[in-house]
Amino acid sequence: MSLGSSSNRVDAQAKVTGKARYTDDFTMLGMRFAKYVRSPIAHGKVKRIDISKAQTYPGVDAVFTYDDVPEFIFPTAGHAHSLDPNKLDVADRYLLTDHVRHQGDAVAIVVACNQLTAERAVELVEVDYEELPVMTTADQALAEGAYPLHPGGNVLKQQAIATGDLEQAFAESDFVLEGAYHTPIHQHCHMETVVSYAYMEKDDHIIIVSSTQIPHIVRRVVGISLGIPWSHVRVIKPYLGGGFGCKQDVLEEPMCAFLTMKLGGIPVKIELTREECFTASRTRHSFDIKGKIGVSRDGVIKAYALDVKSNTGGYASHGHSIAAAAANKIPYIYPRLVFGYKALTFYSNLPNAGAMRGYGAPQATFALESLVEEAAQKLGMDPVDFRLKNVAQLGDFNPVNKKEIKSCGITECLTRGREMFEWDKRRAACVEHKGPIRRGVGVACFSYGSNTYPACVEVSGARLVMNQDGTVNLQVSATEIGQGSDTVFAQMAADVLCIPDTWVRTISTQDTDISPFDPGAFASRQSYTVGPAILEAATLLKEKIVAHAALMSGQPARNLSIRDGKVVYGSRPDYVLYEMREVSMDAYYNQDQGQPFFAESSHKTRTNPPSFGCTFVEVEVDMPLCKVTIKDILNLHDSGRILNPQLAEGQVHGGMGMAIGGALFEEMLIDAKTGIVLNDNLLDYKFPTILDLPDLHCSFVETHEPQSAFGNKSLGEPPIISPGPALRNAIWMAAGVRIDELPITPKRLYEHLARAGLI
C-alpha cells in the first residue's frame, strides 16, 4: 500500500518548476507597502517623534505611531487557545510602542505606494529616545532594582519540578557530577522571509494572506489585537518557504490587518528584510543551565537535575513554554530515576526569542547528554553501554507525567547504531590519535513528544471530497511548511481508501474561513494528530462509496470492498465490479439516488507518545588550526512507523544539518553592553551550506506506536536534538576538552585548548 513507501512529494514539481506561488508572489491592484520605524537602541523611551515630513513625502499614504494603535495588548505565541486563564499566553505587546525593549522594536510605521518610498519616508521620521539601561544577561535583568521591562518585572515565569526526593537520590549516588552549560541564540534563517498582506472584502471581514505555520491561531490573535470578533478575520496561507518555528508566532499579520482597516480596505503588504528577521522577528532562546547527575558505581543513573535560565528578550512570545516543554520531553529518555527541573524565563533587551525547531529540547538535552557523558567517563564505561543501561524500556513511565511508554526503540537505536557505525572499532582507534590531528567519537540520545497534549488542546480536522473521476481532494488546516506533510496526508487517505496516492490532492492552501479547524504546524504534531482525523474521514468516505456501489449493484454493502482503486467483491477481490470513476459518476449524476461522496472528521488527540533516537558521530580535530571536521555522523530514530522513508530521511538530514550548524557554526552575536546585534545578516551569521556539511546518514528503528492512527510518532524536530551533545562528546574525546557552550567554533575551541594548555 501507499503508506510506508517513498511517494514523491506532492509539491515537488510545483516547487522546482516555480509554479508554486508564495505569499510575496501575489499582488493586488492598488496594493500598498508598509515599513517600520525601528529603534536603533536596545532600550529606551521615545521622548519626541515627528512624522510630519514622512506624512507629506510623495507616495506616502499614512504614518502611524504608538499613539495611533489599538489599546489591546496581545500575545503572539502560536499556541492553541486555552479555556484555563492560567494557561493563556502572556499578552505584553501592542502594535507599536514608545518603550522600545530591543534593537529594532517598532515605534511607527509608514504606508506608501511602494517599498522604496516607504523606506525613504521611514528615514524622514524623527525620533528622540531617552536611553535606558540595557540588560542582556540574567544577572543584569534579575538584579535587585533592575529596570522592569514589563509591569510584572523581568521574571516571566519560573517553575520547579522534582519527581522524587532529589536530595536523597543524590545522597545515595556513588558519584555526583555537575556542569554548567550555555546554548546560544540562533536565527531560523527560513529561505522565505516574514511576509504578509491584508485587505478587506467587507467592513467586517479582513483577509490576511501570510507566510504562517498557524493560520487559525493568527486569526484568533489578530482578533484579539484589534478588538474585533475572531470570525471577522480570515487567514490564508499559500505555499511557504520554511518556518522552523519563527512562523509559529503571530508576526506581521495584526499590523497588516490594522493598516488595511485604517485605509478603507486597500491591500497592505509587509515583508521583512533578512536584517529585520534577525532583530525583529524571533530567535531561539539562549539557555544557561546548571546540571547535576548522580550515578551508582554499577552504572545506574539515580537522579539528575537541571536548573535553566531562559532568556526571552524584550517580549514573551512563547514565554516560559520553551523552557517548560523541555521538562516534558526529555524525561522519557532516562525514566527510571528522580528527575529535577528548575527553570526561569526572564525578559531582557535582546531580540525576542520564540519557538524554534526542538523547542527547548536541544538546549536541555545538550546539558543532559553532556552530564551523562561525564558520568560514563567517570565510571569508565563505554558511553553506549552506559546509556543502554539507563534508557527507556517498553512499559516504563515518564517520571513527570506518569504516562506509560508504549513503543520504545531507543535500545535498538543504540545497538543498531553501534553496529552500523562500527562504534567499538572506531572508538578503540580514536584512542591512538595523539598527534596534531586527533579523532574522537561521541554519542547522545534524546526523547521528544509528538504534540503538545496535555499542555494544549490538540485538535485536528480533515475533509475529503471525491471528484467525478475518482480522485479525492483532502482539506486540512495542518500546514505544509516544507516538511512534507501534504504528501504524507495524501498517503494516509489513499491507504485507507485503497486507492493510489496520486489520486489524492491535498489542498495546500489553508483558509480559516473554510479549512477544517486545526492550529497548524508545530511540536512535530501533524502526522500524529491529523492521522486520526484522516483515518476517520477516509473510513467514512469509504463506507459511502461502498454503500453507493451496493445501491448500484443490488449487492449488500457488506459483500463489497475497495482494492487498488476499484470496487470489488469482498470475497473475491480480483473480481472488479466498478472502476472508482463509475461509482463516483453515478453518485454525482444519477438523477434519483445517491449523493457526491464527502466526509469530514475532527479529532482531539489525548495521547502524546515519545519518539526516541540518538546520534553517533566521529570528528577529526586539527589541534593547531582548532578546526573540527565531521568524519561521519549517523542519526537513528524511533519515530514509530515510517510513513514515507524518503521524506523521513529528508527530515532527518535537514534536522542534522541544522543541528550541526547550531553546534559548530551559528550564533547571533550581540554586543553585551548595547544589545546591538553584530551579525544580523547571512554574510556575518554563518550557517553551514551544503559544502560545510558531511554526508548525513540515518536509520530508522521502526516500532508501531499503538496510540497512533498509523503507528507513527513525531519526526519533524527530533533530528535536531542529539547531534549537538554528540559532537561535544566527540570533541571532548578527540581534543581532551569539555566545551560546554555552543557553538564550538574554532575561536571557542582555541580558547579551551589554550586554557587547557593543549596548544
Place this chain on the structure above:
Amino acid sequence: MSLGSSSNRVDAQAKVTGKARYTDDFTMLGMRFAKYVRSPIAHGKVKRIDISKAQTYPGVDAVFTYDDVPEFIFPTAGHAHSLDPNKLDVADRYLLTDHVRHQGDAVAIVVACNQLTAERAVELVEVDYEELPVMTTADQALAEGAYPLHPGGNVLKQQAIATGDLEQAFAESDFVLEGAYHTPIHQHCHMETVVSYAYMEKDDHIIIVSSTQIPHIVRRVVGISLGIPWSHVRVIKPYLGGGFGCKQDVLEEPMCAFLTMKLGGIPVKIELTREECFTASRTRHSFDIKGKIGVSRDGVIKAYALDVKSNTGGYASHGHSIAAAAANKIPYIYPRLVFGYKALTFYSNLPNAGAMRGYGAPQATFALESLVEEAAQKLGMDPVDFRLKNVAQLGDFNPVNKKEIKSCGITECLTRGREMFEWDKRRAACVEHKGPIRRGVGVACFSYGSNTYPACVEVSGARLVMNQDGTVNLQVSATEIGQGSDTVFAQMAADVLCIPDTWVRTISTQDTDISPFDPGAFASRQSYTVGPAILEAATLLKEKIVAHAALMSGQPARNLSIRDGKVVYGSRPDYVLYEMREVSMDAYYNQDQGQPFFAESSHKTRTNPPSFGCTFVEVEVDMPLCKVTIKDILNLHDSGRILNPQLAEGQVHGGMGMAIGGALFEEMLIDAKTGIVLNDNLLDYKFPTILDLPDLHCSFVETHEPQSAFGNKSLGEPPIISPGPALRNAIWMAAGVRIDELPITPKRLYEHLARAGLI
C-alpha cells in the same frame, strides 16, 4: 425568526463601498492578456491565415490558430452532466475554427503583455476568407440543400408533444383561433462583461478565476475541451456583476486554461469588450411561433398548440433545451386541456443564442397569452374572468409530466390583482379613450418551474462551520450572481439554528476544489434546491451544539434547545444555560472532549413545483407619436413562502424592468443578408434605464409549497415572463392593433397603425 423578514443583503455593504472584488479586480504578477482574431463575416472558411507579423510584434508572447487547438469537440451549455448519452449537450465547438459560423467567430488568438499590445497584434493577423452563403432565418437554414453549418445539418433537434387528441379537441371547440408570433434576439447586458483568467499551480492543476454562474460545470467542460481529467481543473468564482444566463454557458474559461497550459502556467486573462459580448458570447433565442387555441362558448379552453422555431445561431450552446423547457414550464398555468407543442431548433449564421432569464418561457408565454387574449375577446369575456375560469387549481396535474400541483396561488393572484389594480374601473374607463391619446389595460399569466428536474440531476450542497464566537460560516456552490441567494441562504441557516441571521457568513467565493458540489445558478433553482441541503446541515449542526451543551451541563440533550442564539432549557426557553459562544469555545478548546461544530449535507432534489403569477398593466398610447407609456404595472407572484420580502421585491422589479425592455425597447438588429450585427453596443442597443421605466409594483400571494424545505418556490426568472404579453394585450386594447412581434417600438407600432389605417 429570520426567514420571511427583509434582512439586508449580506453583500450590500461590500458592493456599495467598492470593497467587493470582481474577477477583473484581481491581477497576478506576470499576467498576460489574450485577444481574439474574429471573423468580420457571418459565414465562411479561412483560405489563408498569416500570423507571422503578429508573432514578432513586440510584447506578443504567442499566437495560436485553429491549427493549434486541442482536437476535442466540446459543448458549452451550463447543464448538469447526464449519465444518459442521449441527454448530453451537443458538442459542436473547438476552441478556434477555420469554419466561421457567425460574425465574431474566432479563428486565432493573440497573447501579449497587455490588452493594447494584444489588440494591435490582432490587427496584424492576415486572414482571407472564402465567403459562404449566410443564413439568418429558418427558411434559409432549413431550405432544401442549405449549406450545413455542422455535420448533422442545420436542424439541431425537433420534438412534438400532444397530451391528448389535439385534432378532436379543436374539433370540439366552439371557436378556434390562430396567431403567429415573433420574439426578438436580446442581449443579457450584464454590467460585468465576460471575463476569466487562468494559471497553473502544478502541471496537473489549472486554476481558473471566472465570472461564471456555474463553476462546477465550467470545471467539467474545461476538462472535456482540453482532454484532461476534470479534477485537474479548479474554478473559482469571485463576486459577479450579473449573468442572466449568459454566464450559464462555459465561455472563455477553456481558452484561458488552454493558453496558460501552453505558456507554462503563467496567468492569462481574457476580458470581452461589450461589443464582443454582443456578437460572441450568447444571446436570447428568437422564436417564431404559430399558435392555435380552441375554446368553448362558455369560456373553457379545450386545447392549445404551439409550433416553435427556435434560432440558435452558429452553435448549439443550450441547444434545443430552451424551446423544450417551455413545454415543461407553461402547461401548468392552464392544465385542464389538451396541450400540443411542436418545436424545432436550428442553426443559422446569427450570433450564438444560449440561456437567458426565462429560458424559453417569455417567448412561449408571449404566444400563449396573446392567444388566450384573442379567445377572451372573441368570447366577449373579461380577460381576467376568462383566465380565472381556466387557470390551475390545487390538485390539478400538469398535462405533460402528470405532476400534481400542490401549492397554487394563481387564482388569488388574479383576484387580488384585479382589486389592487382596480382592473374593472380602469378597464371601463379605457373604453372611453378615443382621441389621439388612448388607454388600454392588459393582463397575462404565467407558470414556471423551480429547477430542472427531471430534465437534469439537481444536486445541492451546504457545509456549515461554527466559529469560536458562535457565528457560522456557510459554504455552498450555488452562486450569488446578484439575485440575493447568499442572503437567503444565511437566513435559512439562521432560521434552523435559531440564531440571528447576521451571525451567518455565506462564503460567496465558490471554489470547485472545496465548495460542496452544486451546479450553480440557473433555472430559478437555488433557494428551492439548496434549501434542503441547508436545512439538513443546519439541523445536524444544531444537534451537535445541543449535544455538546448537554456534555457541558450534564443535562440530557433532549432537555436542551436553542433560542435566539443561546442554549436554553427546552421546557423553560427563558432560562439561558449558555451563550452560543461559550458552547463553541468549549467545543474548540476543551482539551478532553468535544470537537468544533461542522456539518455538511448534499441533496438531490426530485420535485419541481411550479410558481405562478400574472401582470396587470395600463398603457397610454400616443397615436400620432406611436409612443407607448406605461401608466401602471403590477406583478403578482405565487412563489410559495417569501423568504425575504425586500429581496423578493427587488427580484420582481428587476425582472419586470427587463421584461419591459424586451417588450418595448430591446432587439438585436442583424442585417438579414450579411448576418452582421448593427447595434452591438449599449448606445445602439437601447435598453430602458431607470428613467425609461415606470414605478414598478408587485404583490406576493404566499402559499406554502409542501415539497419545499422552507415552503418556497422559484422567483428569479418568473417576473420576466408575463409583462410582455400583458403589454401587448393592453396596447391592443388602447390602439386597436394586435402586435404579435416584439419589441413594440414606436417604429413597429407605426407600421401596424398605418397598416390598420389608424393614423
